[in-house]
Amino acid sequence: MLLTAWMTLSCHNGSGKDVQADPDKLPLTLRNFYQDNNYSDKPSALIDGDLKTPFVPAWNLIYQPNDVVVDISDYKASIKKIRIYDGQGDKFNTKLILVRKDNEQEVEVGTYTGDKYEQWVEFTLPTSFEASRFIMRGGANGSYGNELELIGDYTPYKEPVYNRTRKPLKDLLGVNAHWWDFLNNMNMKGTAIVPAKYNAFMDLGLTSLRNYGNAKEYQPIRDKWAFNPVHQGWYEEDLFAQIKKDRPDMVCWSVMQGQFDFVRSTWDVPDPNYGFTATVSEYINHNTWGVLVLESTSNKNTGGFRRWHIELASPVPKGKTAKDFATGSSNQMNIPTSHPSRIEMGVGGNLPYVPGMKVIVTKGQSSELNIYYADNNKRDDLSTWEVLGRMAYVMASRKGKNAKVPDYKVWSHVDYDPEHSKWIAPNEVVKGSGTADLFEGMNEPNAFWAGYDDYLNGRYLAPAWSMMYDGNKGQFKNCGVKNADPAFKMSTSGLATASTDIMRAVYWWSKKNRGIKKDGSVDLPFDIIQFHNYSYTGGVSQYAGGVQGGLPPELSNVLDAADEFVWYSNKYAAGREVWIGEWGYDVNPASPMNAPAYGKYTAEQTRANWAIRTILEYAAHGIDRAQWYRLYQDGNWADKDATQFSTMSLLRENEDKTISRRLVGDYFKQVGELGDYVFDSRVSESPRVLKYKKGKDVMYAIWGVEQMKKEKESRPVFTETTGTYELSLPGISSVIKKEFQDGSGVMRSEKLNVNGKLNINYSAKPLFIVATE
Numbered sequence: 001m002l003l004t005a006w007m008t009l010s011c012h013n014g015s016g017k018d019v020q021a022d023p024d025k026l027p028l029t030l031r032n033f034y035q036d037n038n039y040s041d042k043p044s045a046l047i048d049g050d051l052k053t054p055f056v057p058a059w060n061l062i063y064q065p066n067d068v069v070v071d072i073s074d075y076k077a078s079i080k081k082i083r084i085y086d087g088q089g090d091k092f093n094t095k096l097i098l099v100r101k102d103n104e105q106e107v108e109v110g111t112y113t114g115d116k117y118e119q120w121v122e123f124t125l126p127t128s129f130e131a132s133r134f135i136m137r138g139g140a141n142g143s144y145g146n147e148l149e150l151i152g153d154y155t156p157y158k159e160p161v162y163n164r165t166r167k168p169l170k171d172l173l174g175v176n177a178h179w180w181d182f183l184n185n186m187n188m189k190g191t192a193i194v195p196a197k198y199n200a201f202m203d204l205g206l207t208s209l210r211n212y213g214n215a216k217e218y219q220p221i222r223d224k225w226a227f228n229p230v231h232q233g234w235y236e237e238d239l240f241a242q243i244k245k246d247r248p249d250m251v252c253w254s255v256m257q258g259q260f261d262f263v264r265s266t267w268d269v270p271d272p273n274y275g276f277t278a279t280v281s282e283y284i285n286h287n288t289w290g291v292l293v294l295e296s297t298s299n300k301n302t303g304g305f306r307r308w309h310i311e312l313a314s315p316v317p318k319g320k321t322a323k324d325f326a327t328g329s330s331n332q333m334n335i336p337t338s339h340p341s342r343i344e345m346g347v348g349g350n351l352p353y354v355p356g357m358k359v360i361v362t363k364g365q366s367s368e369l370n371i372y373y374a375d376n377n378k379r380d381d382l383s384t385w386e387v388l389g390r391m392a393y394v395m396a397s398r399k400g401k402n403a404k405v406p407d408y409k410v411w412s413h414v415d416y417d418p419e420h421s422k423w424i425a426p427n428e429v430v431k432g433s434g435t436a437d438l439f440e441g442m443n444e445p446n447a448f449w450a451g452y453d454d455y456l457n458g459r460y461l462a463p464a465w466s467m468m469y470d471g472n473k474g475q476f477k478n479c480g481v482k483n484a485d486p487a488f489k490m491s492t493s494g495l496a497t498a499s500t501d502i503m504r505a506v507y508w509w510s511k512k513n514r515g516i517k518k519d520g521s522v523d524l525p526f527d528i529i530q531f532h533n534y535s536y537t538g539g540v541s542q543y544a545g546g547v548q549g550g551l552p553p554e555l556s557n558v559l560d561a562a563d564e565f566v567w568y569s570n571k572y573a574a575g576r577e578v579w580i581g582e583w584g585y586d587v588n589p590a591s592p593m594n595a596p597a598y599g600k601y602t603a604e605q606t607r608a609n610w611a612i613r614t615i616l617e618y619a620a621h622g623i624d625r626a627q628w629y630r631l632y633q634d635g636n637w638a639d640k641d642a643t644q645f646s647t648m649s650l651l652r653e654n655e656d657k658t659i660s661r662r663l664v665g666d667y668f669k670q671v672g673e674l675g676d677y678v679f680d681s682r683v684s685e686s687p688r689v690l691k692y693k694k695g696k697d698v699m700y701a702i703w704g705v706e707q708m709k710k711e712k713e714s715r716p717v718f719t720e721t722t723g724t725y726e727l728s729l730p731g732i733s734s735v736i737k738k739e740f741q742d743g744s745g746v747m748r749s750e751k752l753n754v755n756g757k758l759n760i761n762y763s764a765k766p767l768f769i770v771a772t773e
Helices: 195-203 236-246 261-267 382-399 458-474 501-513 558-572 603-620 636-640 663-674
Strands: 006-010 033-035 066-071 078-086 094-100 106-112 119-124 131-138 147-153 174-178 208-212 251-256 271-285 289-300 308-312 327-329 342-348 358-363 438-441 489-491 528-532 577-583 625-628 651-653 659-661 678-684 688-694 697-703 707-709 717-719 723-728 734-739 748-753 757-762 767-772
Touching: 033 501, 066 501, 078 106, 078 131, 106 119, 106 131, 195 236, 195 651, 195 659, 208 625, 236 251, 251 382, 289 358, 308 342, 327 342, 382 438, 382 458, 438 458, 458 489, 458 501, 489 528, 501 558, 528 558, 558 577, 558 603, 603 625, 603 663, 603 678, 603 688, 603 697, 659 663, 697 723, 697 757, 757 767
Parallel strands: 174 208, 174 625, 208 251, 251 438, 438 489, 528 577, 577 625
Antiparallel strands: 006 119, 033 066, 066 131, 078 119, 078 147, 094 106, 094 131, 271 289, 271 358, 289 342, 308 327, 308 358, 651 659, 678 688, 688 697, 697 767, 707 717, 723 757, 734 748, 734 767
16 A cells, blocks of 8 residues: 655754754654664664764665564554655665554555755655554665654553563573484484483583484484484484483473475585585595595685585496485585695495595585475465474474374384394384473574575564464464474574564564464464574674674673563563573684683683673573583584684583583582572672572672773773672671582582671672571
8 A cells, every 4th residue: 555645855954963853753762673684783873863874784685675664553653754864865765664553554655765965854644544663665775864753643652660570590501412412323222322421411400401403304204203213313202201200390302403305305406607626535434424525626616605416527437326426515615716625525424435536516505494495485475384384293292291193104214224223223103202391493594694595584484483383373284383282382493693673573473464362462473482692792693703702791782682582572472481592602712702711710710700690690681591502512622623612512521431511511510509599689780799589598699790802803801800899788697608619519608607798809700698588
């Protein structure tokens, strides 16, 4: 619908400020805005009063046109006039749209062309109606002007104070892991769990486990399922069943990441325009997989890609066919430009390659989404996501507690892998096992760094989640976790960016397409809100580029991000739990997410201090659960790997196969002694003094936040803040001071006599005062 507006022009007085302020201007704040895209900048420039600076969201937006959305639903507003300050004088074609509150219909009210210079452009609406949102639909450049004003009739709005139930500290003690962190691969049933690894994990006293599953391992062939073992041979459910036996209260689940092979096959066509030729130096066979070591000889074009096709260029040996040599690789790497270059590529197992053979390596499709190639541009169609809805249904049927669900077909090695099936147990139909607590489909589906093929925004995640949740309210048969087990929970996909923009778009999609529940809340397709949150100079993006370094939680954006998600939960999601599915610090000094050595602290000590402070602050900010990344690192060789995430482990497998805790693991175990305490109040900001309660017992956590200096293109430099703080303890005669001990599993405790107050020497390392009120 197009509603023609009258456009007028006005000038400012040359001071950079508007001559007259309209009393009917809506008092917009940054929280009114969202962009469902991979933007770089929030639209603060549109409401900061500075007429000199234009708003530019980014120069490489994945989805275009880009919607800058202003949520004005709280104001019950009828917009009469739209004012945009044009400070550039360029040519744009930005559509101005109001969304009707009564029927969610978009009404186009004008076009901002940007062809005026240093003038206010006004759009006066001939008729008005109550609108829920205002949208500026433009491009990636500065096609939105320098300032925005919405004028009309509105009701003043004050954000309510939300009464949110806080969770105990122990709920923040979770971890991410992989199958190989606990299990031997391709073992006999009953011998798969590695006792030393499992026992070391259980000894940490954690409360949740987020395991990385893989889509193709659960469903190797369409509509045939493998769970115990999965296709690759890991006995996942033996592990989960043992955990549930030993610790019934531990929250466990596997995130279903990656792509089904029967979906990948529709994408994965070699692109001969990109690739290279090489000579085989070595083929290392591991039966189910292998490593092809190559020496490059020439290249065709350049670029970095994820999927590769490898075929034999040499004459095919007698008794073999070209098909015997064809394989693929999912190495993330660049086409080599210098020759020779040594390249190691993970490939299939039992391949007949020998040194000296010539190969051709070509780029393949890079998508990791479970979306058929033919449906790639039908992302808002519910049927596009039926494969995920079916996956969620079968997972809940098996891992939930409702056994009264239909059977499903199973995949077993005995049918497809005669060699290993001599000792690997066949898969069986199991229903209602109770081995998991929730389902999470897709890990970081908003992977903006991978481009369009791997990036989903809220507009497209909403129908995907709706299918995984309940088959879009039962529209699709045998789809969604709720149709298999209404008590089985579903988390949102772990979002790669610590921003609520995607969640805002999901809210409005759900309101329109799923409706309102009996309690008046929007019928959102998830039970748990999850996002990933790494504390470093790169901000909300995991791949910021440039010279970066880790930050303590108080000096980064992570606590602001926590506040935003908790606010979203309270305001839009009826208080649903908010989980941080990934967070952590490396210790390799070259990692962009490292906790550095400084002053008297080693890198391990800095990481341990920052980790505990993060847990304490997350509890204070209303986060319900968190899972550290990760339990074990890939091997001791990874100590020298500067790639982010490589050295983020709580535990370490030593060369003699014994297991030891890293220092951050020591602190995780020790803080469990205080795990039942719940945040109460913030006593002091500098130094940090946070108060927690457990019944009549009270605990104070106390530490100083570092001072930081960061030059451009350099890592941050920290100085410890120390001092003495007088803690008021009225009516209390004695306390217990608790401190962390390096290399130990228990805290140091000291009883102190006090007389209503206590002077405490604080540092960057948190300490605790425990008493009974």
